[in-house]
Amino acid sequence: MAEESGPSPFDVRTVRDLVGLMSRHDLAELELADGTRSIKLKRAIAAPMPILTATPVAMAPVAHAAPVAAAPVAAAAIEPVKAARPLLEIKSPTPGTFYSSPKPTDPPFVQVGSKVGPGTIVCIIEAMKIFNEIPADLTGTIVEVCVESKQPVEYGQVLFRIDPAA
Amino acid sequence: MFQRILVANRGEIALRVIRACKDMGIEVVAVFSEADRGAHYLSLADQAICIGPGVASESYLNIPRIISAAEIGDVQAIHPGYGFLSENAHFAEVCRSCNIEFIGPPEKAMRQLGNKNEARKLAMAAKVPVVPGSEGLITREEDALKLAHEMGYPVLIKAAAGGGGRGMRVAHNDISLKTGLASASQEAESAFKDGSVYLEKYIEHPRHVEVQVLGDKHGNVIHLWERDCSLQRRHQKLVEESPAPRLPESVRQELCQAAVRLVKTAGYYSAGTCEFLVDKDNRFYFIEVNARIQVEHPVTELVTGIDLVQQQIRIAAGEKLSLTQDQVERRGSAIEVRINAEDPAAGFRPSPGLITAWKPPGGPGIRLDTHVSAGYRVPPNYDSLVAKLLVHRPTRDEAIDTMRRALAEFHVEGIKTTIPILRDILNDIAFREAKVDTTYIERTYLKKEA
Numbered sequence: 001m002a003e004e005s006g007p008s009p010f011d012v013r014t015v016r017d018l019v020g021l022m023s024r025h026d027l028a029e030l031e032l033a034d035g036t037r038s039i040k041l042k043r044a045i046a047a048p049m050p051i052l053t054a055t056p057v058a059m060a061p062v063a064h065a066a067p068v069a070a071a072p073v074a075a076a077a078i079e080p081v082k083a084a085r086p087l088l089e090i091k092s093p094t095p096g097t098f099y100s101s102p103k104p105t106d107p108p109f110v111q112v113g114s115k116v117g118p119g120t121i122v123c124i125i126e127a128m129k130i131f132n133e134i135p136a137d138l139t140g141t142i143v144e145v146c147v148e149s150k151q152p153v154e155y156g157q158v159l160f161r162i163d164p165a166a
Numbered sequence: 167m168f169q170r171i172l173v174a175n176r177g178e179i180a181l182r183v184i185r186a187c188k189d190m191g192i193e194v195v196a197v198f199s200e201a202d203r204g205a206h207y208l209s210l211a212d213q214a215i216c217i218g219p220g221v222a223s224e225s226y227l228n229i230p231r232i233i234s235a236a237e238i239g240d241v242q243a244i245h246p247g248y249g250f251l252s253e254n255a256h257f258a259e260v261c262r263s264c265n266i267e268f269i270g271p272p273e274k275a276m277r278q279l280g281n282k283n284e285a286r287k288l289a290m291a292a293k294v295p296v297v298p299g300s301e302g303l304i305t306r307e308e309d310a311l312k313l314a315h316e317m318g319y320p321v322l323i324k325a326a327a328g329g330g331g332r333g334m335r336v337a338h339n340d341i342s343l344k345t346g347l348a349s350a351s352q353e354a355e356s357a358f359k360d361g362s363v364y365l366e367k368y369i370e371h372p373r374h375v376e377v378q379v380l381g382d383k384h385g386n387v388i389h390l391w392e393r394d395c396s397l398q399r400r401h402q403k404l405v406e407e408s409p410a411p412r413l414p415e416s417v418r419q420e421l422c423q424a425a426v427r428l429v430k431t432a433g434y435y436s437a438g439t440c441e442f443l444v445d446k447d448n449r450f451y452f453i454e455v456n457a458r459i460q461v462e463h464p465v466t467e468l469v470t471g472i473d474l475v476q477q478q479i480r481i482a483a484g485e486k487l488s489l490t491q492d493q494v495e496r497r498g499s500a501i502e503v504r505i506n507a508e509d510p511a512a513g514f515r516p517s518p519g520l521i522t523a524w525k526p527p528g529g530p531g532i533r534l535d536t537h538v539s540a541g542y543r544v545p546p547n548y549d550s551l552v553a554k555l556l557v558h559r560p561t562r563d564e565a566i567d568t569m570r571r572a573l574a575e576f577h578v579e580g581i582k583t584t585i586p587i588l589r590d591i592l593n594d595i596a597f598r599e600a601k602v603d604t605t606y607i608e609r610t611y612l613k614k615e616a
């Protein structure tokens with residue numbers, strides 16, 4: 001049972017966010033410490049594939065699932081280590097219902113492979129009968145569509161992953 | 167009866183509503199901001215939906231996001247808790263227009279009672295004593311001066327749109343009345359977008375006694391007796407108890423009946439509280455109605471044995487009150503103390519952070535309402551309440567003894583709390599003898615700090 005709550009350096013969401021932060025701002029190195037635990041992320045800027053490393057001490061709490069989070073987090077923790085490309089995320093700005101196309105009969109706004117720019121509308125999130133068109137606010141190519149049309153989403157939920165380099 | 171309810175709040179009151187729903191077999195959806203992500207109480211709900219970042223205006227105060235969450239959560243009703251949107255008549259209206267029941271009073275009553283000046287007029291119409299003061303709003307300085315001379319100083323300048331003690335100024339003479347009018351109005355304008363003020367006689371060293379009421383949608387209203395909440399610091403309550411000590415029974419009856427009369431006149435239903443000031447001659451005066459469930463509601467739950475949140479849900483679902491006035495019991499004496507994440511030794515400065523040790527009291531006569539435990543990180547974004555510690559015993563003396571034991575057992579590390587000052591208060595002879603009023607804490611304790 002999780003005793004701790006709130007953000008911690010070893011929450012897999014935090015690690016993913018840090019990876020994204022580093023590539024967005026072109027950071028080479030990032031180190032966080034929280035008491036006796038620390039995490040250090042290094043990115044090789046010259047190479048097209050940045051490498052993510054973390055100190056052994058840092059990974060232990062995530063892997064052991066106590067006192068931080070339950071087993072599913074530990075399994076998911078493997079993901080950021082494998083991630084070789086700095087993918088960016090488009091997240092929902094509000095809870096609501098996700099729609100992939102303007103009308104049910106229309107083709108989707110975007111799909112895997114679509115190129116987007118800051119003003120490209122990528123989806124609609126319906127909140128309180130208001131259909132909000134969501135712009136990408138990023139440049140790149142869609143590599144993953146993370147939700148299905150008519151799926152309820154919460155604030156901050158990842159909708160799309162984008163490769164800014166492509 | 168509802169199948170699913172959304173609780174539009176956080177922390178201990180969200181947990182309280184979750185528990186009421188679970189007791190009734192109703193599914194419950196919780197909402198949370200990024201600052202509350204991972205909080206243990208969220209896992210006790212059937213579903214938890216993130217509605218925004220930590221800042222309240224983009225989460226717990228954000229009507230579109232809360233309604234969206236209610237829609238995707240597929241709920242039939244929303245419980246607003248206390249604070250946040252609980253007294254927002256517009257929110258109640260939006261809910262109901264989206265076919266989601268708002269577990270609280272009707273909008274009209276909320277609007278009327280939410281304006282202090284309108285509530286005062288309503289009280290006068292219901293023949294409930296009010297503090298002597300202006301018939302309506304004060305718009306001209308000369309009127310204020312004339313009235314102050316008639317009533318006699320000191321007087322209290324109050325913002326009509328205010329609450330929680332804000333937008334008030336005491337004036338002891340003409341000069342301070344003139345400056346007070348201007349500054350109170352300005353403060354009210356910027357805080358509540360409404361600078362209108364009215365005048366009341368300032369009651370010195372009053373006791374704060376409030377009455378819990380319950381009304382259903384069929385016009386039935388009952389009271390669940392009173393609570394004494396005189397121990398306050400800057401209008402924030404620290405200790406509450408029931409029954410109110412040293413209150414003659416006839417005054418108690420009149421006070422409680424006055425509360426029922428007043429809310430009936432307003433067409434009120436759901437849970438609510440009528441606040442009164444009681445002067446040294448045991449005369450009581452209405453000050454305001456809190457049209458919501460309150461922080462200190464468990465005090466009443468203990469002495470009456472009635473689950474107030476469950477009652478709110480039943481009332482909202484259209485059920486008639488299951489009790490008549492005669493059937494409302496009062497048993498024993500209950501006291502609540504508020505454990506806030508504040509440092510009493512440093513001017514009650516908020517003390518957010520990671521709780522590293524949390525060893526709460528237990529045993530006979532103890533109830534603890536809290537959403538925290540060791541490992542919980544108190545976020546800095548919201549109010550500082552971390553726990554409500556209550557005792558219920560056959561007599562007030564026993565309740566005080568048990569509360570002293572409970573506070574002595576309570577051990578917290580990692581954050582500062584109000585436990586030290588609560589221990590002092592419960593050990594104080596003046597509290598034991600019930601010789602305290604609303605100025606007591608400031609006069610006795612706060613002068614000790616620099």
